[in-house]
Amino acid sequence: MMEMLAPYWSALRIVAVVFGVLAGAIVGRVLASLTRRGKVRASLIIGGAGAGGVALWLAFSHLGIGLGGPGTGTGSGNEVAQSSTSPSQSSPAPSEKSSAGQRPEVVHVRMLGGSAVKDNRIYVLDGQPYTWDALQARLAAEQGQNPNFRTIEIDFQADSVDPENPAVQRLKDWAIQHQLGCRTYVPPGIGK
Secondary structure, eight states: HHHHHHHHHHHHHHHHHHHHHHHHHHHHHHTTTTTTOOOHHHHHHHHHHHHHHHHHHHHHHHHHHSSOSOOOOOOOOOOOEEESSSSTTTOOOOOGGTTOOOHHHHHHHEEEEEEGOOBBEEEEETTEEOHHHHHHHHEEEEEEEHHTEEEEEEEETTTTTOOHHHHHHHHHHHHTTTTTTEEEEEEOOOOO
């Protein structure tokens, strides 16, 4: 259902704000009927409308209510992380660490290439190689089971496919369609 509404998300936000303004104006009007002063009445109606619109705008845009998370969705998904260690050697960033009983928000998918690819299993997740169809199913299951899952990091090594490979773009597109962030990691010294 969420995938079906994703193209209309901006319109849904606008409708929510309009609804908030109308609901706020109605509440303001009810409160205004309790007073006899004209200026106070107008202020209550205008203030209620503004407060209702702002409240629903905040709810849908910044508090993660609805289809998306707290992000603005303006990133390109093509950022390259700068680091001197490979993902398998580095410890997760503080936001990626999971405390006892909590699952991480970043899922790392390593790309294979060349002779390392067997039976079209080009993607590696948790040390297990996957085909595209199997990876989609695994990521969808992870998204359904892990409320912290927010980002896919695509990791490259010397033997990986090129970051411009269609298999990489397919994974980036899947992340966008499923309201997830996506970033890539190419270790320094790899001319990709």
